Structures are given as structure tokens and as C-alpha cells.
Amino acid sequence: MRQRSLAALTLAAVLAATTGCTVERHWGGNTNTGGSGKAKVGLVTKTDTNPYFVELRNSARAAAQANGADFSALAGQFDGDNDGQVRAIENLRQQGANTILITPSSSTGVLKAIKDARDAGVLVIALDTATEPPDAVDATFATDNFAAGEQQGAYVKAALKGVPAKLLMVDGTAGSSVDTQRHTGFLKGIGLTDGSPEIKGHTAANGDQSLAQQGMENLLQRSTDINAVYSMNEPMGRGAYAALKARGLTGQIVMGSIDGGCEGVQNVKDGQIAATVMQFPKKMAEQGVLAAVAYARTGKKPSGFVNTGSAVITDKPLPGIESHDSAWGLQNCWGGTK
Numbered sequence: 184m185r186q187r188s189l190a191a192l193t194l195a196a197v198l199a200a201t202t203g204c205t206v207e208r209h210w211g212g213n214t215n216t217g218g219s220g221k222a223k224v225g226l227v228t229k230t231d232t233n234p235y236f237v238e239l240r241n242s243a244r245a246a247a248q249a250n251g252a253d254f255s256a257l258a259g260q261f262d263g264d265n266d267g268q269v270r271a272i273e274n275l276r277q278q279g280a281n282t283i284l285i286t287p288s289s290s291t292g293v294l295k296a297i298k299d300a301r302d303a304g305v306l307v308i309a310l311d312t313a314t315e316p317p318d319a320v321d322a323t324f325a326t327d328n329f330a331a332g333e334q335q336g337a338y339v340k341a342a343l344k345g346v347p348a349k350l351l352m353v354d355g356t357a358g359s360s361v362d363t364q365r366h367t368g369f370l371k372g373i374g375l376t377d378g379s380p381e382i383k384g385h386t387a388a389n390g391d392q393s394l395a396q397q398g399m400e401n402l403l404q405r406s407t408d409i410n411a412v413y414s415m416n417e418p419m420g421r422g423a424y425a426a427l428k429a430r431g432l433t434g435q436i437v438m439g440s441i442d443g444g445c446e447g448v449q450n451v452k453d454g455q456i457a458a459t460v461m462q463f464p465k466k467m468a469e470q471g472v473l474a475a476v477a478y479a480r481t482g483k484k485p486s487g488f489v490n491t492g493s494a495v496i497t498d499k500p501l502p503g504i505e506s507h508d509s510a511w512g513l514q515n516c517w518g519g520t521k
Contacts, residue, residue, distance in 0.1 A: 222252035222479035224472055225275030227268050227285040229312075231258035234444055234518035235464055236286065239310060242468035243284065250476045255280070262390065263356070265292035272296040282306040282475030284468070290315040290360045306478045308485065310467045313360050322485040324470050326462040328364035328441075331493040334504075335365075335439040336372020338458045339411050341501040342437040348373060348411045351402050352385035353395050353423050355415040362415055365441055369413050383409055388419045395422030403430055412438040417447030417459060424455045443496065445519050448512035451496055458497035458506070464517055466491040 226243050228236040240256045247254035255278060259267035265288050273296060275283050283305055287293050290313060297307050297319055309323040317323060340348070350373070355362035375381055383406055386398030395414070399422065407430060414420035420440035427433050433455075440447060443461025450456045474485045495504060496512035507515075 220480055222247070222250070222282060222472075222476045223278070223280045224252050224254050224475045225271075225278065225280035225283045226254070226256045226310075226468075227271045227275070227283065228256070228258045229262045229264075229268075229286050229288045230260070231256075233262070234446075235311075235442070238517040239286065239464045239468045242465040243472050246469045246472035250472060252472060252476055252479070254472075259288055263288050265289045268293050269296045272300055276300055276303065276305060280305060281479055282308065282471075284308050284310050284471045284475070285320075286311045287314055294319050306475060306484055308471050308474060310471055311361075311464065313488070315360060317488065322474065322487055322489060324467045324474075324489045324491055326467075326493050327488075327490045328361050329368035329371075330490075331441050331460045331462065332365035332368025332370075333372035334368075334460050334493060334495050335413070335441055335458065336369035336374075338372075338495055338497065338501065338504050338506075339369075339413070339437050339439045340373045341504055342457055342499070343411060346410065348375065348381045349409045350375070350382050350411045350413065351399065351409050351423075352382060352413040353398060353415060353419045354385055354387045354413075355419070356389045357387050365415050366413075369439075373411075388415075388422065390416055390418060392418040392422040395419035396425045397422075399423040399426035400429075403427070403432070407432055410435055410437065412436055414438060414440040414456075416440060417442040417444055417450065417456070420447070420456050420459075421450060424450075441493075443494075443512065443516055445513060445516040448496055448509055448516045451498060451512065452509035454498075457499060458495055459512075461494045461496050461507075461512060461516065463491050463493075463515075 224247050244254050257271035268288055301307050307320045309320045311325050313323045314320050384402040388395035388398050412423055414423050417440045437457050439458050440456050441460040447459050451459055495506040497506050498509050500506050
């Protein structure tokens with residue numbers, strides 16, 4: 184969701200070259216357990232440039248300011264920088280964090296660092312991306328990505344109006360929990376399995392628009408007899424659309440996506456994507472900070488998975504599919520449009 188106007192917060196931003204992560208603010212102290220009264224919240228995101236993670240950081244910072252908590256944000260240098268995230272966790276512990284919020288680049292690669300932090304009394308909450316196993320953290324505040332994929336698949340199936348799917352799939356990073364959950368949820372929603380003959384091809388694009396365009400171009404060299412496209416996120420949807428447009432195929436395709444960024448909602452409004460499933464990073468960040476404040480004051484920890492919700496955004500509503508139009512989407516999206 185779009186960040187509202189907030190009182191200015193002065194922060195020092197420096198590049199921590201020796202740790203391989205970006206540091207937003209330092210604060211001292213070694214009280215890193217609950218019940219001390221003062222929340223010291225550290226956030227570790229996958230990167231500090233992706234608009235989605237920028238929204239997470241800005242929302243968490245604003246919530247910390249509003250609730251009297253200290254706040255520090257670090258990030259890997261690139262999506263997949265697992266070592267950078269491990270060092271970021273260690274940095275935050277040294278700074279005295281009593282809660283660490285993390286969007287893990289690898290669902291398994293940060294487990295030891297998380298365990299060490301929890302053993303030291305630090306509350307650890309995963310945002311957006313679950314760990315494997317899920318109970319490696321105290322709690323997860325995130326989109327139910329399987330349900331979001333299922334919503335996307337159900338919409339595409341309904342939009343085909345009984346015509347059998349001829350589907351191309353643009354996946355994210357192979358093996359990541361978010362990619363797997365969205366992929367399998369979509370297939371359930373559209374009524375297919377990985378072995379279904381209706382799937383005419385798939386490509387993994389690691390969330391990257393250029394890779395998605397290249398991958399889609401390669402798939403279209405094999406066959407253009409398709410009527411549906413799954414895109415794991417909106418940047419990859421834009422890449423797929425560019426390849427389809429170059430072939431003059433956009434008029435025959437129903438494409439769905441997931442994210443709910445403002446640019447993605449604009450893509451829906453412009454007709455590039457038939458529907459996207461919006462998620463709400465601001466809710467994840469705010470609820471994570473509130474849990475950190477409660478832990479600092481009372482020692483009580485949250486537990487389990489907390490679904491922060493999702494919503495279908497489309498200007499072509501269909502019977503049986505609950506949705507909002509792009510006007511609503513642009514009022515509630517995150518990030519900005521280009």
C-alpha cells in the first residue's frame with residue numbers, strides 16, 4: 184500500500200563494505216531480550232532497491248517511529264545474497280536488537296544465524312517469505328502465496344470461459360518458497376498439474392523483467408499457439424508482455440500476475456495484464472513492528488503464520504471471482520509508477 188505522508192525521520196545511510204550489506208542506521212546497547220521495555224527493531228531485506236522492499240523498510244521505520252521504537256535497516260547487496268543477510272543478522276545482534284524482522288533470500292540459508300539470535304533471546308519474525316521449516320522463526324507475517332497463486336489461476340480459468348488452456352509459465356527463482364507456493368497455487372486455481380499437457384512451456388526468470396522477456400521469446404520460437412500466461416510477479420509479467428507484443432499475440436492471451444505494485448496495477452489499467460493479485464507489505468511491516476514493541480514491553484512472542492491478505496485487481500470482473508478495479512488498486516498499491 185502506498186506510504187502516507189509522515190513526519191521526517193533523520194537517518195544516516197552508509198555502505199558497510201566490510202559486511203556486504205547496506206546499513207540505514209546504528210544504535211547502541213546490548214539489551215537484546217524481551218521485557219526490557221524498549222523495542223530495538225532490526226529489519227533485514229533481500230535488497231534495498233526493489234520497490235517492494237523499499238515499501239517494507241519505509242513502513243517499518245514509520246511504525247517504529249510512531250511507537251517509540253529504535254529502528255535499523257540492513258539489506259543484502261543483491262537478491263540471493265545469503266551471506267550478506269547472515270552478516271546483517273550478526274550486525275543487528277551486536278547493535279542490541281531485541282527483534283529482527285527478515286525477508287530471507289534463502290528459506291534455509293539463514294537458519295543457523297536465526298537460531299543463534301533466538302537462542303540469545305532475540306525475537307525473529309519472517310516477513311513476506313517463510314523459512315523452511317516455518318518454525319525456524321518465531322512467527323511469519325506474509326501473504327499466503329499459495330492462496331494468491333490460486334486466486335490468479337482461478338481468474339485465468341474463468342477468463343478463458345471454458346476454452347482449454349494453452350499455457351506458458353514464467354516462474355521466479357527455482358527452489359524458493361514463494362516461487363513454489365505461487366506456482367502450485369496457480370495450477371490448483373486453473374485446475375492443472377505440472378504434468379498437464381495444457382502447459383506448453385515454462386521458463387525461470389528470477390523475478391527479472393529482462394530475463395522474463397528473453398525466456399518468453401525463446402518459448403514463442405517453439406509455438407505461438409497459446410492463450411494463457413502465468414507470471415510469478417509483475418516485472419516478469421511486463422517482460423512476458425513485451426515478448427508477446429513483438430509477436431502480435433497480446434490480443435489472444437489472458438495473463439495473470441501477483442504483487443500489487445503501483446506500476447503493476449497501472450499495467451492492469453492499461454490492459455497489459457488481465458489481473459494481478461495485490462499483497463500488502465505495509466501490513467507485514469506494521470504488524471511486525473507492533474509485535475516487536477509488545478515483546479519488548481511484556482516478553483510475549485507471536486507465533487505461527489499470520490496472513491496479511493491479498494486481493495484480485497482487474498478491470499474485467501468475472502462471476503465467482505471477488506475483485507477490485509484498478510482505481511481501487513491505485514489507491515491501495517505500494518511503490519510508484521514510472
